[in-house]
Amino acid sequence: MTLALLGATHRSVPLAIRERLAFTTDQAIEAIGRFRDCFPGRELVLLSTCNRVELYTAGEQESPPPTSEELLRFLAECRGINAGDLAGHLDCQVDQAVVRHLFGVASGLDSMVLGEPQILSQVKQAWAMARERDSTGPLTSEMFQSALRTAKRVASETAIGRERLSIPSVAVADFARGVFERFDDKRVLLLGAGKMAAETLRYLQDGGARHIVLLNRSLERATELASKLGGVAVEWSCLNEELAMADLVVSTTGASEPVVDATRYTAIESARGGRPLVVLDLAVPRDFDPAISSRPGVWLYSIEDLAAACEANRKKRQREIPAALAIVEEETSRFMAELHHRHTGPVIEQLRAGWNETGEAELERLFRKLPELDSAARLEIRKAFDRYAAKLLHPPLVSLRDESHAGPPHGLLDALKRLFNLED
């Protein structure tokens, strides 16, 4: 066994236990230091997010990674929890399953929101912290590098993380951005003070929106929000004038009747000068009469429209799972083959050194018998010997590499050792 994982994820462990297991940055640093003291020579990367706490450990043959019981005790001690309380809740995996799991985690396949990209930066941070504390080694380094490569492939070759899932992000990125190229020269009108409106506004501000006007039936509330979100508060009585000037409206009032009906809109339509108007009506019941959407130049999206778009995106992500899993499986196999191939290194080195030694001895004998050879001829003969040795060595190396795909090539290694009298 060279790789081991002990973890608690949102899939199997209740939130109450995950909360007790979660590490702050300082606690994680302390835990890494404690691990190095408890298990010298072993590697550890500690990944702690709101949805998972995972210990990735590794060790070479001479100092294998800690057992699951040792890891469980270690984790319990670090968090001041009775180890017995954790038993049965945590997942323990070894070798190939660890690699597959990490690659899936980094790619967002194990996230609560499928394909969310934030986990990748959290994986990077966990690895960086372990590197800074010298708790990584060749195995975890290679494994995490491969995990990042896998995540990159999944992101570029599938659409699993591309479709947006939150209503504000879909409203801004897929609809408002479809109409407007830029927001910095647009006038944004915020009606009401809903939480979702504030989030939508943040997306718009990230996109460059600067001219923001807030309207609320309570001017005091509008002023308070304007100071918090950035913008100008205006009296509710100015609704028509503001509608005429606005390019984009985000509406979340708690009104039981539409705030803007078709008659009101028709009255201000001519004052708009033909400019397009995007309305993100996030209120329930709706603030804008649906009939307004038939007016030319009006792009009206209700919360139902946006929710349907989000659901469609969620389905698109689900459809990408098989392709993403195939990439994870392919990268896992590749990583494991390389890992297994590492075992063959010492044997190959011995074999090569033995052949080189024999070759050198033969060359010395040949050069003594043929002293008339000049340095150029000697160099050519030496090169020919090297090529001959390399060609002889090539087939067993290829066989070893091929065999590594199925696991450590112990049989072939034993055969080579016995055939060529190599030491263990």
Next chain:
Amino acid sequence: MGDFVAGISVVCFAASYAVALAFEASRLFFRSGVRGAALVGFAAAGLLAHTLFLLWRAINEPAVPLSSEFDWYLLAAWLLAMGSLWLTLANPKTPVGLFFLPIVLLLIGRAEVASRVPFPQSPATQAWGMIHGSFNLAASVAVAVGAVGGLMWLIQAGRLSRKTTPAQGFRMPSLEKLAALTGRSMVVAATTGAAGFLSGMVLNAINQQSGLLETVPWNDPVVLRMGLLVGWLILAAVIARVLAHRPQGPRVRAWLSLVSLLVLAGSMSWGLVGSSRHGRSPIATLTPTETSETSPATAEEDRP
């Protein structure tokens, strides 16, 4: 090197563009990490071969460089291919080539059936001939760009009206950007089209005065179809301008730009069947070599 460049044929770059178009179309069906590079690679290879082909013709042409109908179509295709590649690099998520490359391929196809005999020119008319050809070229390219912008606008507006998120590999630019592109293209097309027509009139007047080359009568099919095209382009630009501050303005502009492309295509097709004195030498000045190089359509046109 010379032999290599001389060996480049129309098929070489047309095939490269066709492969790039196939890569663009494949966006709609599946994702690929290497497609973007392959697509740009084939489009760039096609553009390079296209450029070398035109340069070779410009250097080896005995007359004024690139002054035949064949060269004119290839130049138009080259400009659009270059624009397509540039826009693809600037907007890697938008299938720009899917809209531009079919027009490029159609222009190359049209070039294949066009006359390769250079338009006859005297030293007195050479500059005006170049001005006339350049303005017409700019107008045609502007019409094509405007139509692509208009078509993209209609597709994007359709998607926004249906309230669906963008389809895989089919993310369009914003309506604002497309409307601006279409509007500018229509103005450029109308202006350069009118300038091309006027410079043609000047050219004809010089020919008439000097008596060196044949003049084109007002009722010549080329004059008529170009007049209609320019008239339409000006009318479309005026309508677009009038409706600029109406809510339905961008949609009308998009349709007008598409109709402009149809009018241009109709005008080009008309050129295949009608007989004209436009760009022809007086029959007495034609050498046997020139007549033998003329395409069947041109041979028909050359009859008095």
